[in-house]
Amino acid sequence: AGLTALETKSLSLCTEQTQRHVRCPASAATQSPQIQGNVFSIHAESPPRVPARENCTDGFCDAETCPLGSRLRPPKLITGKPLNSCQPMMSTTCSPTLVFMKQNCSHFSAPWSSSLGLPPSLQSACFRGRPEDSGGLGSSAAGAPCCRIAAKELALWRWVRGRRTPLLPNCRQRPGAEEAPGAWAPGPGGAGQEAPLAGNGSGPAKLGSKRLPQALIVGVKKGGTRAVLEFIRVHPEVRAVGTEPHFFDRHYERGLAWYRSLMPRTHSSQITMEKTPSYFVTKEAPRRIFNMSRDTKLIVVVRNPVTRAISDYTQTLSKKPDIPTFEGLSFQNRSLGLVDTSWNAIRIGMYVVHLQSWLQYFPLSQIHFVSGEKLITDPAGEMGKVQDFLGIKRVITDKHFYFNKTKGFPCLKKTESSTFPRCLGKSKGRTHVQIDPEVIEQLRDFYRPYNIKFYETVGQDFRWE
Numbered sequence: 001a002g003l004t005a006l007e008t009k010s011l012s013l014c015t016e017q018t019q020r021h022v023r024c025p026a027s028a029a030t031q032s033p034q035i036q037g038n039v040f041s042i043h044a045e046s047p048p049r050v051p052a053r054e055n056c057t058d059g060f061c062d063a064e065t066c067p068l069g070s071r072l073r074p075p076k077l078i079t080g081k082p083l084n085s086c087q088p089m090m091s092t093t094c095s096p097t098l099v100f101m102k103q104n105c106s107h108f109s110a111p112w113s114s115s116l117g118l119p120p121s122l123q124s125a126c127f128r129g130r131p132e133d134s135g136g137l138g139s140s141a142a143g144a145p146c147c148r149i150a151a152k153e154l155a156l157w158r159w160v161r162g163r164r165t166p167l168l169p170n171c172r173q174r175p176g177a178e179e180a181p182g183a184w185a186p187g188p189g190g191a192g193q194e195a196p197l198a199g200n201g202s203g204p205a206k207l208g209s210k211r212l213p214q215a216l217i218v219g220v221k222k223g224g225t226r227a228v229l230e231f232i233r234v235h236p237e238v239r240a241v242g243t244e245p246h247f248f249d250r251h252y253e254r255g256l257a258w259y260r261s262l263m264p265r266t267h268s269s270q271i272t273m274e275k276t277p278s279y280f281v282t283k284e285a286p287r288r289i290f291n292m293s294r295d296t297k298l299i300v301v302v303r304n305p306v307t308r309a310i311s312d313y314t315q316t317l318s319k320k321p322d323i324p325t326f327e328g329l330s331f332q333n334r335s336l337g338l339v340d341t342s343w344n345a346i347r348i349g350m351y352v353v354h355l356q357s358w359l360q361y362f363p364l365s366q367i368h369f370v371s372g373e374k375l376i377t378d379p380a381g382e383m384g385k386v387q388d389f390l391g392i393k394r395v396i397t398d399k400h401f402y403f404n405k406t407k408g409f410p411c412l413k414k415t416e417s418s419t420f421p422r423c424l425g426k427s428k429g430r431t432h433v434q435i436d437p438e439v440i441e442q443l444r445d446f447y448r449p450y451n452i453k454f455y456e457t458v459g460q461d462f463r464w465e
């Protein structure tokens, strides 16, 4: 069974940019293959900026390094390449479907291509994936040899065929492995409401609709937001966007329909979520979120603001080694103890200041504060409270976590998409730069009144002193 002309073309429509983002599975997961005229293409818009591929590792993308818009480059047609030399093209294959498959690829073991019924030209272009292609997700990378690229191609192939073929018959599939919802999603819908899929009761229709989120993790940067999102999405009643959409801060002009198109498909009983930590310090975000829905539940992961600032600085330093010292940036006048509140790393930690904007639109009962510290020492306890807040059964419990000594953090025994244990990526749980203890003391003094006011406002003592 050879590919039709259309299918052949589809494989040649890949972009350089997408290749660079091949490690951004979740962001890609919102792209949708589209048939445009006679060719296969990607629904695309220009990105605000393009992160380097190496900044987008582990399937977890940092806000700064992997903005959602970055993947939305207009596709370039790669011409003149014969199909049987398309390995690089395959690695640039450009759709959500494809990248989602990456997550499942550890469920396959090669050889797989012959089981696909692909033509020999395509089979020869496939290869056994390297272990790191299995998703690069911490300890799960030890899984079966995996064909990330092959898996993508398979997904594309299946998508083009317009049906969901059974998973590879000759491949080992781990029990419990399941395809991510939204994997076979069509292009972005119209208005901001639900977008149910047309269907005949099989395939995508089973996956539900794209809905605007009912709950958001709005902050704070470096508080532990990724951990909360990855932990909560294990819950069967929660589906979440993997990358940070930055809709309410950077992309608001794109409209709710665009935003909704990024969402995973959910059933009516499921909660759609996303996390973008910068919302918490974005002046317009509370009003914009309120305008989307006044019932939106808000989660804020807070952490000792001094440690948070150092974490923030450590992250920036890892990308820009030439920046001034933390000590230098923290003060307008160090000897006078005058802290520079215009520096974002400092300003973000003045939680009570930012909270005021939220309280103008949302009652406190609609905002849940997670302790970033307890999230590390007692993840199940903190996640229990998150589940209560979301009004869902306490499914995520102690038995979902184990402490990974190498990582020094709690990790998941299994995830939403994999039965392998998984820790967060390298950018989570970094060793912090050493800071002059005197500066730390000065910053503690600076934050104390803000912290106290914050505890009073939210009725919770986070014990950062």
Ligand SMILES: Nc1ncnc2c1ncn2[C@@H]1O[C@H](COP(=O)(O)OS(=O)(=O)O)[C@@H](OP(=O)(O)O)[C@H]1O
Binding pocket: 062, 063, 220, 221, 222, 223, 224, 225, 226, 227, 277, 311, 312, 372, 375, 376, 409, 410, 411, 423, 424, 427, 428, 429, 430, 431
């Ligand atoms: N289980 C687990 N594994 C790894 N890391 C964990 C975990 N729980 C909380 N944390 C803490 O999360 C901090 C990163 O916070 P965020 O995910 O909010 O960062 S970001 O704003 O999205 O960049 C990160 O900060 P650093 O330690 O400074 O890197 C971690 O301390």
